[in-house]
Amino acid sequence: MATSPDSPIDPTDPFNPSPLNRLLFGQVYSAAVRAVAVHRIADQLADGPRTVEDLAASAALHADSLRRVLRLLAMHGLFSQDEKGAFALTDSGAALRTDVPGSQHAAAMLITDEMFSRSAAGIQDTLRTGKTPFEAAYGVPFFTHLAGSPAEGELFDAGMASMSGRVDELVAESYAFPGSGTVVDVAGGRGGLLRAVLSREPALTGVLFDQPNTVSDHLLDTEEVRGRWSVAGGDFFSEVPAGGDLYLLKHILHDWNDEDCLRILGAIRRAAAPGKRLLVVDAVLPDNGDAHPAVELDIIMLMLVKGRERTATEFENLLTRSGFKLNRILPTPSLPSIIEAEAV
Secondary structure, three states: OOOOOOOOOOOOOOOOHHHHHHHHHHHOOOOOOOHHHHOOHHHHHOOOOOOHHHHHHHHHOOOOHHHHHHHHHHHHEEEOOEEEEEEEEEEEHHHHOOOOOOOHHHHHHHOOOOOOOOOOOHHHHHHHOOOOHHHHHOOOHHHHHHHHHHHHHHHHHHHHHHHHHHHHHHHHHHHHHOOOOOEEEOOOOOOEEEEEHHOOOEEEEEEEEEEEHHHOOOOOHHHHHHOEEEEEEOOOOOOOOOOOOEEEEOOOHHHHHHHHHHHHHHHHHHHHHOOOOEEEEEEEEOOOOOOOOHHHHHHHHHHHHOOOOHHHHHHHHHHHOEEEEEEEEEOOOOOEEEEEEOOO
């Protein structure tokens, strides 16, 4: 028998919303999000509420199944349902549209992709073996797999760009970038952060450095940064463009173990003259083990790659061993902090 809203929650009842049960049903929620993302339901609600029958007819879907999935996601704030049964987007659900600034559609497609779900299923074995679940499932490291699978590589690049858009702006706003000189964005993906930085400093120039197939699909061809950037392709483990006044490394070190981080930082140190700055943009975990939102991201790193989220002490150790001096750590309004270091 159902309890009233005021009844105490019984943690042993699998149908009451205890913290344990919310976690147990997590895969159901993400599968429902993926279903509406695949069928682009949010795009079809861009002009206002629609009945399930109307939505299902236009998208060639099964109406009753669609109603039940939308009802679940409405409980979690992505849609709303009126008294006539029509569904509409909420502000949160609108982020699943493909045609809005800051769209999270590509991010939803990436995070709910089989690459993630298969890796998550392998965590139980990782606790015994210590091996990366992705490698156990696919037989090769994550980035090797992406390099050999163009479709999944494009999905990853699009998903990362989707998640990084607003973060790039917040990072650019949180640091006093120089008014002149050259910024080198190492492993900068499609260049969202570099574009945000150059847009704020009209006399600054920049170099976007990443894998050749990634930089070929860059985001820098805009009027506000025209003529102030170049792209370069290569391997950041061996060599990065020299002569920069400031080097950027955003959401890269957390992808790699300490040994590989030292190789990346070593390549940057060889390219950077003494006194030049490096900004590592990554989440910084509390040294005392307190709760932090990046702990969830740390499990993604455990699933997919041999990286990890790190504390301030761990970052300082890597930087010191690579020939850099940690100057300061600046928080941003987003998840990552800006770790400022100087070549010595």
